[in-house]
Amino acid sequence: MATYIVLLGPPSVGKGTQAKILAQKSGLIHISSGELFRENIKNNSDLGQQAKSYMDKGELVPDDVTIAMVKDRISRPDCKEGAILDGFPRTPVQADALQKMLAGFKGDVNVVPFITAAPEVLIERASGRWTCRAQGHIYHQKFNPPKVAGKCDIDGSDLYQREDDKVETVAHRIHVYFDQTAPLVNYYRVQNKLVEIDGTQPIECVTTSLLSAIKK
Ligand code: AMP
Secondary structure, three states: OOEEEEEEOOOOOOHHHHHHHHHHHHOOEEEEHHHHHHHHHHOOOHHHHHHHHHHHHOOOOOHHHHHHHHHHHHOOHHHOOEEEEEOOOOOHHHHHHHHHHHHHOOOOEEEEEEEEOOHHHHHHHHHOEEEEOOOOOEEEOOOEOOOOOOEOOOOOOEEEOOHHHOHHHHHHHHHHHHHHHOHHHHHHHOOOOEEEEEOOOOHHHHHHHHHHHHHO
16 A cells, blocks of 8 residues: 655754655655745746745745645656655645545555644754755754765755745744644644654654654
8 A cells, every 4th residue: 555644844843854864764755845846946937936936935835836736746656655745735725635636546644743843943943954956955054964065965966055044034934834834733633643753853863753653
């Protein structure tokens, strides 16, 4: 049976870092809605142009645009065995749409690890975050620095600071999270799929907690 994992949690809690590690360990495909948008912006596609103004302000891209993009990605053959969803769903409308998409190929969300940390931790993490241009690998100047400053350890590409990782925008993204995404905690809790994980632990400990949540 296919395994679909939804990583839930506020911005900068470590979902992207953990999703990449889990994908490597499990062989499941990692789908990051934020990265899909950033790729579209890089390629200057219509979708990228639509999404950019929302992203730069730290707002959510409208549901219909986001749902269509993720549906296109998750319907590809490489997701037949399952996927790790990072940053999607972010609203109850998106969560309902995901359920319908997966039902279309007889799948379901199996488990929802909910990674948590206090807002001040999130702001510190986002403002020191560096992202690799080629594949979105994530570093932090204090907590997880690259071996060579400004270069990705994995693919050697340049690291950059995301426009929406500025302090004011991060604070707004956290507000948007509590307003629009936090209701999903209960959405998945009542379905008995939620597993809470302390995101302030060291990266390896969060991974261990995630792996044990997924095995169950
Ligand atoms: P992320 O890389 O997950 O932090 O996402 C970066 C930005 O992309 C967000 O602040 C939103 O503007 C947009 N975005 C990513 N995923 C979604 C989503 N599921 N729904 C709406 N907007 C999204």
